[in-house]
Amino acid sequence: MQNPWIYIGLFLLIGMLIPVAPLAIAAFIAPKKPNPIKQSTYECGMETVGDSWVQFKAQYYVFALVFLVFDVETVFLFPWAVSLNALPVFVLVEGIIFILILLAGLFYTWRKGMLEWA
Amino acid sequence: MNFWTDPIKVLYDWLMSLFGGWGMAEPLANTLVTLLGIVVLITIALVLDIFLVWIERKVVARFQGRLGPNRVGPFGIFQPFPDIIKLVIKEDITPDGADKVVFNIAPVLSAGSVIILWAVLPIASRIYGVDLNVAALYIIAAGALGTLSVIMAGWSSNNKYALLGAFRQVAAMISFEIPMVAMLLVPTILVGSMSLNAITQAQVDGVWFFWLSPLGSLIFAISAIAELGRSPFDLNEGESEIVSGYHIEYSGMKFGWFYAGELLHAFTFGGFMAIFFFGGWHGPWAEEYPLLGAFYFVLKALFGYWVIMWVKYTVPRIRIDHMLAFNWKFLTPLSFALLIVTATVHVLMRDAAFWLYVAAMFTSNLLLGWLTVEILRSYTREKREAVPSAAHH
Structure with a gap:
C-alpha cells in the first residue's frame, strides 16, 4: 500500500458519500406533501412558546472546560506511552508527576464545587 | 500462498492482472482496486448493520418475553x-425554522463517523483497511466527529427537546471520553505502539490484555457504553422527558441513519473491546487462515455487542448529575490511578519472567479494584452514619 493517509482520505470520502446514496434515492421516490401543521415543531402537541435556541445551563460549559484540559493532556500522554519501553525509568516518574499535576487540577475543581450539578 | 492463507493478496493480484489485461496503467489499476476494496469493506459493514437491526430487535424481544420479528423469512x-x-x-x-444545510448533513456525519472507524479495524491477520501507526488517536478523532453530528442535529432542528438531548449527549460524550482515552493508553503502554495491528499481534504472541488489565477492560466497557449514548447513559433519548432527544425531528431515511449508526457504533465498540483486551482476531488457527480469524473477530465483537444490549435492557436510566458525578468523581480518578499503576508495574516488571509479569499486572489490578471498593464502602458508611434516621425510612 502507498501512504496510509491517502487510503484514510479515500475512506473518509467514500464513507461520507455512501450514507448520502439512500438519502438521494429517498429524495426522488418519497412523497412531498408539506403543510404547516406537519412542519411545526414537535413538542408533544403543545404550541411552541418562544425561540427554540434557548440559553443552556452554564454547568455544561464548566464540564467542557475541564474536558478540554484533560483532552489536551492525553495528546501529551500518547507519545509518552508509546516510548515508555525505549526510555529509562526516570521518564516513568516524570509521566506520573504530570498525571498527578492534572489530577490535582481535577481535585481543585472538585473542592471548589464546580462538579456539582446545581 | 493461496486464497485460504491470504485472500486479500490473491484477490488484489487477480484484479491487478485483470485490469492490466484491459490495458490499464499500473497506478490507475492500483487506485481502482483500492477504491473497490474500500467500497467492499464499507458494504460489508453496512450489510452487517442490517442484520444488527434484526439481532437487536430479536434480543430485546427475548429480554421482554416477546417473540420479536418472526414472519419475514426464517x-x-x-x-x-x-x-x-x-x-x-x-x-x-423538515421542520419550520430548521437550519436546512446543517439538518441534512447531521445524519450523514453520524453514520459516516462510525463507518470511517472501519478503516483501521484489523478484522483478521491479513484482512484490514490500513495499518495506521496512530490508530488510537484516529479512533478518538472519529468519535469527536460523532459528537459534532449530535450537536449539529440538536441545534439545527429548531426544537427544544432536540437541543436539550444534544446538550446532554455532548456532556456525556465529552465526559466519558476521558476515562476511555486513559484506557486506550493502557494497551499503548503494554505494546509501545498505537497501531491496532501491533496491539493485536502482541496479544497473539503473548496473552490477551484482559489478563494484564482486567480493571482496564471494565472501565473501557463502561465508558464505551456512555460514549455510545446507550442505557443506562441514554439521557440523550430519555423518551419519558424529551421524547427521543436530538433526532426527534428526523423522519424517513435520515432517522434511519441515526438508528443504523448507533447500532453499528455499538458493534464497532464491541470490536474495539475485542481488539484492545480480548485478542482481536486471535483464536485457534486464526493466524494461518485469515477468514477463520475474521469469524472469531465478528464473534467477539458480537459478544461485546450483546453485553452492551444486555446492560441496555437491564439497567434503568440514571440522572444526569449522577452520571457526570460518576464520571468525574469516580471513573476519571480511578482510570488515571490505574494508568499510573499499569505504567509502574509494566516498567518495573518488564525484565522479569513472563508469568511473573502477568501475575504482577493481574494482581496489581485486583488490588486497585479492591482498594477502590473499600474506599467507596467506608465513604458510604460515613454518609450512612451521618444521617442515622435514613436507614429507618
Missing part, C-alpha cells in the same frame, strides 16, 4: 429489508 431474519424500504419511501419532513 426467524424473521429478512425483517430489516422491508424496514429499510419503508424508511426510504417515507416522507422526509
Whole structure:
C-alpha cells in the first residue's frame, strides 16, 4: 500500500458519500406533501412558546472546560506511552508527576464545587 | 500462498492482472482496486448493520418475553429489508425554522463517523483497511466527529427537546471520553505502539490484555457504553422527558441513519473491546487462515455487542448529575490511578519472567479494584452514619 493517509482520505470520502446514496434515492421516490401543521415543531402537541435556541445551563460549559484540559493532556500522554519501553525509568516518574499535576487540577475543581450539578 | 492463507493478496493480484489485461496503467489499476476494496469493506459493514437491526430487535424481544420479528423469512431474519424500504419511501419532513444545510448533513456525519472507524479495524491477520501507526488517536478523532453530528442535529432542528438531548449527549460524550482515552493508553503502554495491528499481534504472541488489565477492560466497557449514548447513559433519548432527544425531528431515511449508526457504533465498540483486551482476531488457527480469524473477530465483537444490549435492557436510566458525578468523581480518578499503576508495574516488571509479569499486572489490578471498593464502602458508611434516621425510612 502507498501512504496510509491517502487510503484514510479515500475512506473518509467514500464513507461520507455512501450514507448520502439512500438519502438521494429517498429524495426522488418519497412523497412531498408539506403543510404547516406537519412542519411545526414537535413538542408533544403543545404550541411552541418562544425561540427554540434557548440559553443552556452554564454547568455544561464548566464540564467542557475541564474536558478540554484533560483532552489536551492525553495528546501529551500518547507519545509518552508509546516510548515508555525505549526510555529509562526516570521518564516513568516524570509521566506520573504530570498525571498527578492534572489530577490535582481535577481535585481543585472538585473542592471548589464546580462538579456539582446545581 | 493461496486464497485460504491470504485472500486479500490473491484477490488484489487477480484484479491487478485483470485490469492490466484491459490495458490499464499500473497506478490507475492500483487506485481502482483500492477504491473497490474500500467500497467492499464499507458494504460489508453496512450489510452487517442490517442484520444488527434484526439481532437487536430479536434480543430485546427475548429480554421482554416477546417473540420479536418472526414472519419475514426464517426467524424473521429478512425483517430489516422491508424496514429499510419503508424508511426510504417515507416522507422526509423538515421542520419550520430548521437550519436546512446543517439538518441534512447531521445524519450523514453520524453514520459516516462510525463507518470511517472501519478503516483501521484489523478484522483478521491479513484482512484490514490500513495499518495506521496512530490508530488510537484516529479512533478518538472519529468519535469527536460523532459528537459534532449530535450537536449539529440538536441545534439545527429548531426544537427544544432536540437541543436539550444534544446538550446532554455532548456532556456525556465529552465526559466519558476521558476515562476511555486513559484506557486506550493502557494497551499503548503494554505494546509501545498505537497501531491496532501491533496491539493485536502482541496479544497473539503473548496473552490477551484482559489478563494484564482486567480493571482496564471494565472501565473501557463502561465508558464505551456512555460514549455510545446507550442505557443506562441514554439521557440523550430519555423518551419519558424529551421524547427521543436530538433526532426527534428526523423522519424517513435520515432517522434511519441515526438508528443504523448507533447500532453499528455499538458493534464497532464491541470490536474495539475485542481488539484492545480480548485478542482481536486471535483464536485457534486464526493466524494461518485469515477468514477463520475474521469469524472469531465478528464473534467477539458480537459478544461485546450483546453485553452492551444486555446492560441496555437491564439497567434503568440514571440522572444526569449522577452520571457526570460518576464520571468525574469516580471513573476519571480511578482510570488515571490505574494508568499510573499499569505504567509502574509494566516498567518495573518488564525484565522479569513472563508469568511473573502477568501475575504482577493481574494482581496489581485486583488490588486497585479492591482498594477502590473499600474506599467507596467506608465513604458510604460515613454518609450512612451521618444521617442515622435514613436507614429507618
